[in-house]
Amino acid sequence: MKTDVFIIGGGPGGAMSAMFLLREGIKPIILEQEEFPRFHIGESMTGEAGQVLRRLGLEDKMQAANYPVKHGVKVYGAEGVNSWFIPVSARSPEWKLSPGTTWQVRRSDFDGMILQESEVRGATAIRGKAVKALLGGDGAVRGVTMRHSDGRLEDIESEVVLDCSGLATFLANQRVTGPKYVGSYDKQIAFFTHVTGALRDSGSSGEEAKDNTLIFYRKKFHWAWFIPIDDQVVSLGLVVPTAVFQESGQTTEEFFHSYLPEINPGLKRRSLDIKLIEKVHVIPNYSYQVRRFCGKGFICIGDAHRFIDPIFSFGLSATMREAEFAVPHVLAYLGGKGRALPNPFAEHMVFCEKGADNLEDMVDLFWEQPFAFSGLVHRFYREEMIDAFAGRVYETEHQPSRAILAFRKMLARTREYENEDAYSIPIGSRFHPERAAIWEPNSPLPTTEDWMSSAPTF
Ligand SMILES: Cc1cc2nc3c(=O)[nH]c(=O)nc-3n(C[C@H](O)[C@H](O)[C@H](O)COP(=O)(O)OP(=O)(O)OC[C@H]3O[C@@H](n4cnc5c(N)ncnc54)[C@H](O)[C@@H]3O)c2cc1C
Numbered sequence: 001m002k003t004d005v006f007i008i009g010g011g012p013g014g015a016m017s018a019m020f021l022l023r024e025g026i027k028p029i030i031l032e033q034e035e036f037p038r039f040h041i042g043e044s045m046t047g048e049a050g051q052v053l054r055r056l057g058l059e060d061k062m063q064a065a066n067y068p069v070k071h072g073v074k075v076y077g078a079e080g081v082n083s084w085f086i087p088v089s090a091r092s093p094e095w096k097l098s099p100g101t102t103w104q105v106r107r108s109d110f111d112g113m114i115l116q117e118s119e120v121r122g123a124t125a126i127r128g129k130a131v132k133a134l135l136g137g138d139g140a141v142r143g144v145t146m147r148h149s150d151g152r153l154e155d156i157e158s159e160v161v162l163d164c165s166g167l168a169t170f171l172a173n174q175r176v177t178g179p180k181y182v183g184s185y186d187k188q189i190a191f192f193t194h195v196t197g198a199l200r201d202s203g204s205s206g207e208e209a210k211d212n213t214l215i216f217y218r219k220k221f222h223w224a225w226f227i228p229i230d231d232q233v234v235s236l237g238l239v240v241p242t243a244v245f246q247e248s249g250q251t252t253e254e255f256f257h258s259y260l261p262e263i264n265p266g267l268k269r270r271s272l273d274i275k276l277i278e279k280v281h282v283i284p285n286y287s288y289q290v291r292r293f294c295g296k297g298f299i300c301i302g303d304a305h306r307f308i309d310p311i312f313s314f315g316l317s318a319t320m321r322e323a324e325f326a327v328p329h330v331l332a333y334l335g336g337k338g339r340a341l342p343n344p345f346a347e348h349m350v351f352c353e354k355g356a357d358n359l360e361d362m363v364d365l366f367w368e369q370p371f372a373f374s375g376l377v378h379r380f381y382r383e384e385m386i387d388a389f390a391g392r393v394y395e396t397e398h399q400p401s402r403a404i405l406a407f408r409k410m411l412a413r414t415r416e417y418e419n420e421d422a423y424s425i426p427i428g429s430r431f432h433p434e435r436a437a438i439w440e441p442n443s444p445l446p447t448t449e450d451w452m453s454s455a456p457t458f
Pocket residue numbers: 008009010011012013014031032033034040041042043044045046128129130131164165166167168170190283286301302303304310313314315316317319
């Protein structure tokens with residue numbers, strides 16, 4: 001089989017890439033290994049993630065499906081009483097700030113809906129697993145070998161491969177990219193489930209809106225999320241350092257139940273009568289960064305190259321926006337541009353990395369100096385922070401803003417981007433150079449499972 005663009009992964013990165021390509025007349029093939037619907041975490045969107053859906057003409061579908069409308073995020077301090085609120089917002093082409101809304105999504109529904117929509121619009125979605133990258137003599141990616149559900153292997157040739165495989169980081173594990181580094185929050189572990197009976201706010205808009213995201217802070221690296229995903233059900237998640245869980249000697253279910261009332265009195269009050277309707281899922285070691293994630297014939301999008309920390313719900317936003325940003329570069333490449341360059345997508349790569357670095361600076365300052373952070377959010381850099389929380393973190397969006405520059409100063413950090421190989425050294429608040437790379441040049445090829453279980457085993 002041959003195609004112009006082959007997409008690995010039918011999650012939001014894959015489906016959004018496909019829909020933006022289809023708008024330009026390119027009909028991609030999407031490969032997804034799982035049968036949908038399937039459970040997935042990542043349910044709260046930023047304002048700009050909502051805008052991506054609107055640009056793709058999906059607003060009616062989102063409304064028809066009744067996804068909860070998010071007006072903002074409220075972050076509670078350790079006592080569960082004081083809080084700060086960041087509203088969802090939008091910018092006009094003249095850069096005028098206005099209030100906005102976005103959505104919370106149950107991913108099993110949402111991912112199925114957008115994948116199906118990309119097929120309706122002309123993409124071909126096939127089931128199976130990408131198992132090997134096909135490389136040309138010049139090192140360019142020229143397709144993948146996939147395994148069908150009956151075990152049959154097939155080579156699919158393509159001009160461009162978009163790796164949208166999420167945490168599985170397919171091309172990084174195939175060592176097509178540069179090395180995959182441990183990220184700043186790799187020693188964290190998240191426990192999450194869906195519950196009924198949680199007490200939510202009762203307003204219809206603004207700070208008290210019933211479907212807002214609530215974040216509960218306890219202390220450094222200990223926090224919880226509360227995300228309404230329909231009229232009855234709330235997604236609850238706890239995040240702690242992995243060592244805390246290991247020392248507890250508890251099962252994941254036991255730990256979730258015993259730590260939930262401990263993490264914050266505000267969350268305790270809201271979860272007195274909850275009933276779990278989903279098992280407790282766990283993800284450890286989710287923080288990483290892949291270097292040189294674009295190259296001849298390939299671009300990694302979203303989680304396929306970087307994930308920092310879920311606290312401010314930037315994952316979907318970064319993924320969906322990178323999908324949109326990548327498409328003009330893919331079109332130019334298909335038209336012959338940059339074919340002789342060592343990295344035809346270098347400009348796109350550095351652009352995305354700079355945006356992610358801005359997010360990382362913000363998250364790091366929150367963890368390092370939470371009180372200063374809340375003051376800056378409230379008083380000194382209100383508009384800039386409303387932009388950042390909306391996911392407007394890219395160069396074309398007046399970034400890095402005064403706020404991000406101030407954060408860097410407070411973190412005693414500079415960012416250098418002189419050339420495509422000297423950018424974005426992982427420097428998060430818990431970066432350890434001695435264990436930075438998960439593999440050395442001659443070590444055995446790591447698998448996804450190696451990566452996911454590189455610290456604890458459950
Ligand atoms: C604890 C936690 C909480 C989070 N909370 C939020 C949140 O509230 N808001 C938010 O915006 N983000 C959140 N995120 C991040 C969010 O989940 C991701 O950023 C988002 O799902 C990325 O989309 P994606 O398309 O890149 O990857 P995914 O959604 O993971 O999709 C990748 C797809 O690729 C498929 N695939 C993988 N390998 C292969 C292969 N070899 N062959 C074929 N198919 C393959 C997978 O089956 C999957 O369907 C959270 C993340 C974590 C870890």
